Amino acid sequence: MKKGHWGLIVLAAILMVSFTVSPALFAYEKRDGKKIIVYGERQPAPNIDPSQFYDWSTRMLQQALYDALLKYVGNPPRLIPWLAKSWKKSADGKKWTFELVRNAKFHNGDPVTAHAVKWSFERTLALKKGPAWMLLDFLDKDGIRVIDDYTIEFSLKAPYAAFEMAIPWWYIMNPKVVLANEKAGDMGQEWMKDHSAGSGPFRQKRWEHGVLYELEAVEDYWKGWENPKHVNGVIYKIIRESSSLRMGLEKGELDVVAGLNSEDFDAVAKNPNIYVTNDPGWTTFGIKMNTQKGYTKDINIRKAICYAFDYPSMIKIYNGNAILEDSPFPKGMKGYIPVPNVYRQDMKKAKEYLAKAGYPNGGFELEYVYVQGLEEERQIGLVLLDNLAQLGIKLKMVPLVWPNMVARASKVETSPDLMAVFTTPIMNDPDVVAIQYHKDSWGKYYGSHFYQNEKVWDLIQKARFTADWNVRKSLYEQIQVMIMEDAPEIFGMLYNRRWAFRKHLQGFVFSPMRLTSEIDLYPLYIQD
Amino acid sequence: MKKEGDVMDETSWLSRWRAEHESQIRSFKLILYTLSRSPLSVVGLSIVAALLIVALIGPLILTHPEDIKGAVHMDLKLKPPSRSYPFGTDEMGRDIYSRVIMGTRLSLQIGLIIVFVAMGIGIPLGIIAGYVGGWVNEVIMRITDIFLSIPGLLLALAIVGVLGPGIKNAMIALSLVWWPGYVRLVQGKTLSLREEAFVESARSIGAGKLRIIFSHILPNCTSPIIVKASMDMGMAILFAANLGFIGVGAQPPEPEWGAMISVGRNYLPDRWWMATFPGLAILFTVLGFNLLGDGLRDVLDPQSRG
C-alpha cells in the first residue's frame, strides 16, 4: 500500500478517537448557577391541556405548571389546602364553598380569582374530556357560583361525599391567556396542547416533542419554596428503552428515572451513588374476565381459572416487590378488609370446578388481552398460559395498545375473555373502587367484566349516598366478600412503586394517589 | 393400457426415466459441480442444508423440550450460559438454546410461505403482462411500480399496523412486499422470449397460448426465479425478524428470533445472552441463503449481476 494511504488511515483514526473520548456530562447541571435535574421516562406528554387529557406523564407536568384548589400529599394521602385556604360543605353534602388565598398569581402576574376558578371548571365540563368524567354526573356549569373575588360555591345535583377528592385533579387556568390564543372558537384547545396558562411552581421553557420538556422554577412562586436548595429546573427527557434509562442514571446523565424493570431496579440499588425508593402502592393488577359472554360466563370456569393461577409467580416477576391482593380493594385504602378464603393455586380444586362446568379436560381456547410492550403483563400472561395448559385450556396472547383495549372493553360483545388491567384509585374513598363493580362502570376499562349482581349494586348505591362512615364501613365489608365470591376477575397483586434517584436529589414524597411514574416536583431539592 | 408382452418392472421404468431426462440430469450434475468449485457457495449450501436438518430434526435435539410449549420456571430466570443451558435462560426461565432451535423451523416456514405466495402472485401476473402486452402490460407494470416505490419495510409496517400484530399478518404483509419483484423479473423474460424463434414456430403450428407458456416460456424463467427465490428466502426471514423486533410480528410464546431479541434488549447489558444468540441465528440463516443464491446465480444465470 502506498505511504499516502497509510497516512490517511492514521489521520482518520486520530480524528475518530478524539471524537469519542469526551467526558460524561453530569446531570444536575449547574447552568448559570442554577440547578437543573433530568427526569428520564418513556412516555411523552403530547397534550398538557388540563381540560383535555391526563395520564401519568402529562399529570406530572400539569402538577408542576398548574395549581388546584386542593392538593394530595403524603402516604397515607391527605388533602391539604392549596389555592383554597379553607373549605366547607353543607350538611346535605350538596353545597361546597371554597375560600381562596389572596396572594396566588398566574405566571403572567394576573391574580388567581374565583372567576378564573369558575371559568376553568366550566371549560373542563364543556369540553367533556380529560377529568370531566369525575364530576359530569354531579356538577353543571350553572351550579358554580362566584360569591366574591375570592369565594366560590359549588352546588351539586346530588350529594357526593367524595366531591373534594376529585378537586385536586381540576387545575385552574388563566382565562385571559387561554382566550387570547383561541382559534376558531376552540376554547384554546389547540394552543393549550403545548402551552400553559398556570400559576404553578414551574413554568415552561424548552418544549421539544418526542425529545424533552424543560421546566423552570418560578422563583417568586406565590406559595414560596420550603427549601432554599430546591431544584431550579427540571428536564423531562423521553428515553424509550430500559437500558438507556438505566445507563443514563448510572452515568449520571439522569437524576431520577421511573419505569425500570425489576432486574434493573435491583441492579442500580447496589450503586453507591443511587438510591431506590420503595413504597407499597395502591395500584391493583387484575385479570378481568367477561362474565356475560363466552366460556367465562360460567362461574365454575372462572373459579377454575382463579384456582389454576400461580399467584406467587407475580411476586417473582417483580423480584419480591409486590404483595398479593386479598380483596378487591387495595390494602391500605379506607374500608379495606382482607377477605377470608381468597383464591390461591390449587389444581385439584381447579379441575373440580372445570368438571362441574362440563369440561373436565378443558379443550377450548381463551383470549388474554394485555398492553403491548408492557413486560410484566406479558410475563404474567405466559405464566397463566402454562397454568391453563395443565387444565387443557389454550390461552391466546393478544397484545394491543391501551386505547384499543379500552375500545374492546367498551362493549360486552367485544370485551375480552381475559384482560390485564392496572387500576389506580385517584381518590382515597372506597367508592372509587366499589363503583368499578357497578353497572355504571360497564363499558369502562375497569368494568370490562360487565359484572352483574343486583344485591351488590344496592349496597354500593347505599354506601355512596350515606354520610355515616360506620354504616359505609360495614357495607363495604359485605361488598368485598360478595365480589370475591363471584370471581369476576383474577385478583392479582399490588406492586411496590419504585423510583431510582441519584443521591444528591432529595425531597421525594410518595403519594399513592399519583399515577404510575408521576412524582410531585415541588418538594425536590439538591443535597450537595 | 397394458399391452400383451409388456414387461413393466422397476428397473426398466427407472432406466427409461433416466434416458428421457438425460439432459436435465446432466445439467443438474453440472450445477452441483460448478457450485462446488466456489468455496463460498459450498459454505452457503452447507449452511442451508444444516438449517433444513435442524428444522426437520429440531424436536430431537432440544435440551428442554417443554420450554418451547410455554412452560415457565420463574426460579430459573435469567441464568447465564452453562452446561445444561448452553445459551442461558430467559426472563421466564426458559432454555434459550431450545427456543433458538425451534425458531429455525419457524423462520424457515415463514420464509417459504412468503416466497411461495409472492411467487404465486407475481409469476402469473408477470407472464400475463409480458405475453399479452398492450394496456394490460401497462396497468400491471404501473401497479408493480407503485408497490416498488415504497421502501419494503415501511410498506410491511403499514399493512401490519393496520391488520394487527401477529405472524399471519406479518406474512401477508411481507408477501405483498415481495410479489412485485417477481412480476418484473418474469415480465422482462416473457417479453423477450415472446419474440424468440422457437416461440414463433410453436405458434405457427397452432400451439395454444397456455401450452406455449408452460412448455416454452416458464421453463426458461426457472433459472432466474430459482436464484431470486433463494436470495429472497434470506431477506424474507430477515424482514420477518425486523417486524418481530418492532413487536408487530410473531407474538409470545412463539420462539421467533426477532421477538426474542426485542425482549432480550430489556435485560442488557447484564444478560447479554438473551439478545446475542438469536441474532447470530438470523445472521447465519440469511448469510447461508445469500451465499447459496449467489452461487446459484453464477451457475445458472451468469449474465445478470447486481
Next chain:
Amino acid sequence: MGLSMKRFFVKRLVLMGITLFGLSVVVFSISRIAPGDPARLAAGPDATEEMVEVIRKEFGLDRPLIVQYGLYMKGLLKGDFGRSIRTRHQVWEDIKNYLPATFELVFVSISFATLFGILFGVLSAVYRDRWIDHLIRFFSVTGVAVPMFWLGIMLQLLFSAKLHWLPLGGRLDTMIPPPTPLTRFFLIDSLLSGNWVVLKNGLVHIFLPAFVLSFPALASITRINRAEMLEVLHKDFVLNERAHGLPNRVILFKYALKNALIPTLTMIGLRYGWMLGGTILVETVFDWPGIGYYAVAAAVYSDFQPVMAVTILLGLNFMIANLLVDIGYGYLDPRVRYE
C-alpha cells in the same frame, strides 16, 4: 441538457405523478381496512359515548369511504396530512419536527456508504487476492446478512455500555441545547454558527446510528463496485497487454472507475430505498427522534394518518432518488439514450 434529456425528464415527472397518485390510493386503502374503532382510540380511555362521537365528527370518520378519500386528497394537495390520533397534533407539524433528524441520519449514512463502498470496492479490486481483499470481501458478504437492529444493539452493548466510548442514543446530550435552527440539521447548523461543542456532540451521537444504518448498503456497494471494477480492469488490462504498451495506471483507473460506477449507481439507488426502510429499526434502537420512529409508534397505535403520510413522503423521496440516479447515468455515460 439535450432535447432528449428534457423530454425524458418530463416523461419521468409525469410517470412519477401517476405513481404517486396510485400510491396514495394504495396507502389510503390499506389504512381503511383497519379493525377496531379509531374514534374511540382518539377519545381516550375515560371517554363517554358522546365524547367519542365528538371525536368521530372531528376526524370525519363517519362519512363513506369515497368521500373520505376525496377529503384526504384535497387535504394532501394543500399539504394537510390530517391529524395524528396519538399526538393530537397536525401530522405535518409532527413530520416537520421529526423529518430533519431522519434525513440528517440518512444523508450521513448514504454518503458514508457510497464513499467507503466505492473506496473499499476499488481497494479490493486493485489489491485483488491480498489480505485486504479477503477482509473486505468477508465484511461485504456478511454485511448484507446482518440484522440491522441486532448490529445496533451489539454495538451499543460494546461501545456504550462496556467501553463508555460512545453515547447510547439520542442526537445530543441532554444538557446541550440544539443549535440555532436554520436547516434543522444539527451538524450543519452548528457548523454555520461556529458552535463547536454542539458539532462535536452531534457527531459523536450520529456516529453509531449512521454506521449501523449504512452497513448493509456499504456491503452491497462494495461488492458490486469491486465486481464491476474487476471486470473492466480485466478487459482493458488484457487489451492493453495485447497492444504491447505499458498500461497507464492512472488513465486506466479513471476509465475503469467511471464504467464501474454505472451499475454501482443503480445499487446505490436501490440501497437508498432499503435505507429509508431501515430508519424504522435504527431510530428505535438509538432513540433517534425521526419519522421512522414516528411511523412505528403510529402503526403500533393504529394511528393511520401518520403512517400514510410517512409512506407517501418516503415513497416520493425514493422516486426522486431514482430519478437522480437515472440522471446520473447521463453524466457518467454519454452513450446512454433517453427513450
